[in-house]
Amino acid sequence: GDSVTQMEGPVTLSEEAFLTINCTYTATGYPSLFWYVQYPGEGLQLLLKATKADDKGSNKGFEATYRKETTSFHLEKGSVQVSDSAVYFCALSDPYNAGGTSYGKLTFGQGTILTVHP
Amino acid sequence: DGGITQSPKYLFRKEGQNVTLSCEQNLNHDAMYWYRQDPGQGLRLIYYSQIVNDFQKGDIAEGYSVSREKKESFPLTVTSAQKNPTAFYLCASIRDRGSNTEAFFGQGTRLTVV
Numbered sequence: 001g002d003s004v005t006q007m008e009g010p011v012t013l014s015e016e017a018f019l020t021i022n023c024t025y026t027a028t029g030y031p032s033l034f035w036y037v038q039y040p041g042e043g044l045q046l047l048l049k050a051t052k053a054d055d056k057g058s059n060k061g062f063e064a065t066y067r068k069e070t071t072s073f074h075l076e077k078g079s080v081q082v083s084d085s086a087v088y089f090c091a092l093s094d095p096y097n098a099g100g101t102s103y104g105k106l107t108f109g110q111g112t113i114l115t116v117h118p
Numbered sequence: 119d120g121g122i123t124q125s126p127k128y129l130f131r132k133e134g135q136n137v138t139l140s141c142e143q144n145l146n147h148d149a150m151y152w153y154r155q156d157p158g159q160g161l162r163l164i165y166y167s168q169i170v171n172d173f174q175k176g177d178i179a180e181g182y183s184v185s186r187e188k189k190e191s192f193p194l195t196v197t198s199a200q201k202n203p204t205a206f207y208l209c210a211s212i213r214d215r216g217s218n219t220e221a222f223f224g225q226g227t228r229l230t231v232v
Contacts, residue, residue, distance in 0.1 A: 034220060043124075043208055043223035044161075089160065093212075093221075105151060105176070106210070106221055110160035 002027045006090050006109035013080055013116050021075040021112045023064075023090035031092040033057075033066055033073040034106070038087040047075075047088070080116045087111045120145045124209050124224035130232050131196070131203065139194045139227045141209035148213065150192035151221070154178060155206040164207075167192055196229060204231050 007022040025031065032051040036044040048057030053068035062077045073090060090109040122143045131137045143150065149168045153161040163176030167186040181200025186192055192211075196203045206228050210221040 036223075041226075041228075043122075043225045044210075044221075045223070046220040049220055105163060105166055106161075107163075108153075108161040110158060 002031070002092060002094050002107045004090050004092055004107055004109035006088075006112050008110075008112070010113035010115060013114070015082055015116055015118050016079045017116075019075070019077040019080045019084075019114070021088055021090075021114070023073045023075065023109060025071050025073065025090075025092050027071075027092055027094045029094045031094040033064070034091045034093070035062070035064055035073070035075050036089040036091060036108075038089065038111070040086075044089065080114075082116050082118055085114055085116045087113050122209055122211055122222055122224040124207075124227050126227060127225065129227055129229045131229060132232060134198045136195055136197050137229065139196070139207055139209075139229070141192045141194065141224060142190055143192075143209075143211045143222070144190060145211055145213070145222060146189070147211035147222070148189070149211060150186070151210045151212075152176075152182075152184065152192070152194045153208045153210065155208060155226075161208065164194065203229055205229060 003026045005024050034049045035047040037047045038044045048059040050057040050066035056065045064073050064075045089111045091106045125140045151166040152164040155161050162178050164182050165184040167173035170189050173184050173186050183195045206226050208226045209224045212221050
């Protein structure tokens with residue numbers, strides 16, 4: 001079945017540091033890939049997405065490139081801020097799964113807690 | 119503004135009680151999903167529905183039930199058969215089945231057994 005693996009956290013950085021959160025996936029079809037962010041006590045918000053190989057998603061200074069050859073979708077940001085402190089989830093949607101049982105659903109990684117200090 | 123509304127935000131349940139979590143969307147989305155979130159485990163799919171009057175079990179459906187009588191509504195009942203119900207529950211919707219568009223999430227309901 002489909003699966004998503006994220007680097008284990010928590011990740012603690014100083015403000016203006018470079019951020020990388022690794023994400024790799026396994027899917028039987030041709031998935032779309034997503035990064036979601038969750039602030040304390042809230043639901044998830046879409047951060048960025050990519051729907052095909054070599055696409056780059058970007059938003060709010062965050063970027064991730066869909067690498068089919070390495071089945072990866074690593075999240076990066078060149079200079080983090082305190083306000084970026086949150087939990088980050090990598091996810092995939094594989095609507096054409098051959099078995100039909102994952103039709104349209106999202107499969108999530110376990111989440112990575114990011115804390116940024118001033 | 120369109121969106122997904124979950125209620126209540128906090129819910130307390132006594133042992134042996136059934137409780138129902140509400141999820142309403144006005145996005146005109148076909149597909150709706152319920153996820154459970156536990157610390158360090160990410161989100162796990164409980165149930166999903168791709169169309170009115172139809173729903174499917176997810177990965178951890180035991181002890182839960184759902185209904186989809188209206189397109190806008192997808193309530194989740196946590197039954198007394200769910201042995202460890204304390205968790206954060208998230209409802210989501212996607213425009214149509216097979217779509218690669220993003221899911222929209224509600225703000226979540228935190229359920230605690232007392």
